[in-house]
Amino acid sequence: MKKKPIYLYILLFFSTVGTLTSAVATFGASKNFELTDDFANQLALTTAQDKADYIVYYEKSVQVNQSPLAFLFVSLILIALLATFYFLFMKQDLLTAHYTYMGQIVLSQVFSCYNYFAGRSLLATFSNPSLRQRYLVSSSLALLFLTAIAILFFGIVLYKALRLRKAQARA
Template sequence: MQKKPIYLWVLLILSAVLSALSLFGVLSPVPTADSMAGLETSGVDATYAQELVAYTIKVTEHSHSIFNIILVILSAILVTVALVFLVRQNIQLANYTYVAYVLVAIVGSIYNFMGVQDAVLLFTEPNVRFGAELGAKGATILGIVINVIFLGLVFYKIWQQQKELTESQEEELV
């Protein structure tokens, strides 16, 4: 009896949720200064509020760039295809498709980090800028580390499955 690839189900479900959230982010409209006008009257310092509005708009515009939209759609397609392969019990193709998804996710993390770095420059207060930079770096590093761990796990499982296949073929020959 073939072992169930529980690891791949868990990874793909998590990735499907993240892809759905990314798709939702791409489909949501870019905010305007008028739509965020309530921030300035909420008791926040006027300069900081204007900078925060400009920052939010710039980051959202970056996330709506054609390159990012292509990455998000590609990642959603790869997760869907991997899930289809997994349902059809083609674990090897599901693994390879998931590896492609993880590589696209890493590229997307780096691309989003570069966009946030441009937007951080809109803050004039050094402490606020430092905090925004630190948050962006932390989120990017965490995302890449998690993706590399997932990638390592899938490569280990691919290696393990290949080893088991080789052993079973050797036993058949004997």
């Protein structure tokens, strides 16, 4: 490894933050939740029914986030991230680090899609159609944003991996 892959360090930093956030939500989210008036106001929950619906929504979303499939996804994403760090820093095998990182990106995107589709069914807990629509739009925008980030990260890493493989073939 002659030149330091600064781009990979930066991408790994952002992926690590996102992965750790998912891990905390999956492995450590509390099922006990109290909806305070301040938080309800931030969420624009005005009626008692809206607040009750949100509490049910939260409890069900914790169940989805702590399902065996979510555990599996987050565990695989963590393993792929650790493998990337291992190949990058311990083995100093940059090409393999690129491949494991691309696998981590794909797993993260599949997990994002899983969360989106699992969360859509939870929206039925809202009796207020405008709240249901707002949460649907926000989750759709979140999936769109995460997909754009995944495509960007994957494209950068794929481009660099192909260039690295070509350079290694010449050497």
